[in-house]
Amino acid sequence: MNVKYLGHSVVLIESKGKRLIIDPFISGNPQSPISVKELPKIDYVVVTHGHGDHVGDTVEIAKRDSAIVISNFELCNYLQSKGVQTHPMHIGGAFTFDIGRIKLTPAFHGSSISEGDQIIYAGMPAGVLIDSDGKKVYHAGDTGLTVEMQLLKDEQVDIAFLPIGGNFVMDERDAIRAVKFILPKKVVPIHYNTWDIIKADVEYFKNEVEKIGVQCVVMKGGDTLEI
Numbered sequence: 001m002n003v004k005y006l007g008h009s010v011v012l013i014e015s016k017g018k019r020l021i022i023d024p025f026i027s028g029n030p031q032s033p034i035s036v037k038e039l040p041k042i043d044y045v046v047v048t049h050g051h052g053d054h055v056g057d058t059v060e061i062a063k064r065d066s067a068i069v070i071s072n073f074e075l076c077n078y079l080q081s082k083g084v085q086t087h088p089m090h091i092g093g094a095f096t097f098d099i100g101r102i103k104l105t106p107a108f109h110g111s112s113i114s115e116g117d118q119i120i121y122a123g124m125p126a127g128v129l130i131d132s133d134g135k136k137v138y139h140a141g142d143t144g145l146t147v148e149m150q151l152l153k154d155e156q157v158d159i160a161f162l163p164i165g166g167n168f169v170m171d172e173r174d175a176i177r178a179v180k181f182i183l184p185k186k187v188v189p190i191h192y193n194t195w196d197i198i199k200a201d202v203e204y205f206k207n208e209v210e211k212i213g214v215q216c217v218v219m220k221g222g223d224t225l226e227i
């Protein structure tokens, strides 16, 4: 399995000859080294919640590549109305796709879409657990620290993408507590330093995570990892 980070919360996974992208906020993402045009053909788009820095270019990518969008039921309804093919799921539910088994996990956050003067309900925010080719990837989406993360310890996660930028999500300190709950093999910090309001001390995070005995990989937009 190959994992590519495209900055902010964007993670591109290649596994079993398929490509899945999580939260494809590429246009307007100062950390993305590529444009949507340069993105290879995508088979699945996972959207954790309705905020613009996560839905991002979902509609454009899904239409261009006839990709299936996987998200919560309400957000799928909204995206279907924009003409994309979806697979609705919900928190705690799992489904096996040809790329692997995908499960939505709890996240404590908001989820809505602003369109003109309308605010559209976009369902419960989620994280995602992907089990593909013998590897497990956890992407927390946008969330504060939750006790539910303790349940992920049993999953023996290979790589966990955790937000550390604070203000809207966990800060470094709470993300370190999340690492203690999950005990993945590797952690990659995400959702920080995109803007000043989510500035984080990534060196502090890395040092504290490695004290726990977990490897912390600080990825820049465009970096890849073979797991």
Ligand code: NI
Pocket: 049, 051, 054, 109, 110, 142, 168
């Ligand atoms: Ni959000």
Ligand code: MN
Pocket: 051, 053, 054, 142, 168, 191
């Ligand atoms: Mn966000």
